[in-house]
Amino acid sequence: GAIAKLIEKEGKSATLKLPSGEVLLISKNWLGKRPVVRGVVINSVDHPHRGGEGRAPIGRKKPTTHWGYPALERRSRKRNKYSDNLILRRRSK
Template identity: 55%
Template sequence: MPLGTTIHNIEFKHGKGGQLARAAGARAKLIAKEGKSATLRLPSGEVRLISQNCLATVGQVGNVGVTRKSLGRAGSKCWLGKRPVVRGAAMNPVDHPHGGVKEKLQLEEKKPATPWGYPALGRKSRKRRKYSDSLILRRRK
């Protein structure tokens, strides 16, 4: 493929099947090729190396305007199988770490947490010494 080509449905490992840039409207760009590896700019903004043997599809994924579509009412969302989102502060303490406090501004005392008690909003969850760290040239924004 020539440099600057827009691609999607990219394999990590040859023969494993496409895993990168598969969402609606997603695309990656081929920046450089050197030796057995190619440099890609992924939809997240990350720049990483991929083997040149890996397969990909030329072009951008369709259905670009899926996020601009107005559902109109709550029932339309239910038909798509999307469950209602409930704030943790509206729950009981048994259901969520934020639950059970009567005042609205409760997160001044507590750290934001997931329903399972893990830190949320700003904590990095990636492993510090992951095997693929050497393949990432620039982290996502």
């Protein structure tokens, strides 16, 4: 999603609450993310969901990343990631 609630600002960090319920501690210097272009509208040489005439379907069993790996239904976050200590409360399922 594109929404997060700013709960608290303290020093160089800020606390955010995401729609999933997860609470994060982030740097106040992180101003935002770059826009993301959908794979369906990218040229066929640049993405597996590419091309076709009009609004063609993906043409694969499941959506994929730029590199052909599954994009959904697969955990992609590394265990013991350096930023684990910045997650103050995990999302509830």
